[in-house]
Amino acid sequence: MGAEAVIPSNRSRKIIIPHDELLYKQRNRIERCFNRMKHFRRFATRYDRRTIHFQGFLYLVAAMIWLR
Incomplete structure (x- = not known):
C-alpha cells in the first residue's frame, strides 16, 4: 500500500529503524486533534x-x- 513507518523505534532496539521526524510531528498533531474531538x-x-x-x-x- 506504500505505507511508511513514522513512529520512532524503541531506544533499546539493536537495529534502529529510521523515520522522518517532520512526518512524525505532523502525524502526532493530527492524532491529538482527533483525541480532542472525541471528547464530544x-x-x-x-x-x-x-x-x-x-x-x-x-x-x-x-x-x-x-x-x-
Whole structure:
C-alpha cells in the first residue's frame, strides 16, 4: 500500500529503524486533534446519519477547539 513507518523505534532496539521526524510531528498533531474531538459525544458516536450533518458538526467542533 506504500505505507511508511513514522513512529520512532524503541531506544533499546539493536537495529534502529529510521523515520522522518517532520512526518512524525505532523502525524502526532493530527492524532491529538482527533483525541480532542472525541471528547464530544456526538462526534465519537456518529449520531448523524447524513454525511453533510456530520461534516457540519466536524467544522463546529474544529472551530470550538481552535477558539479555546
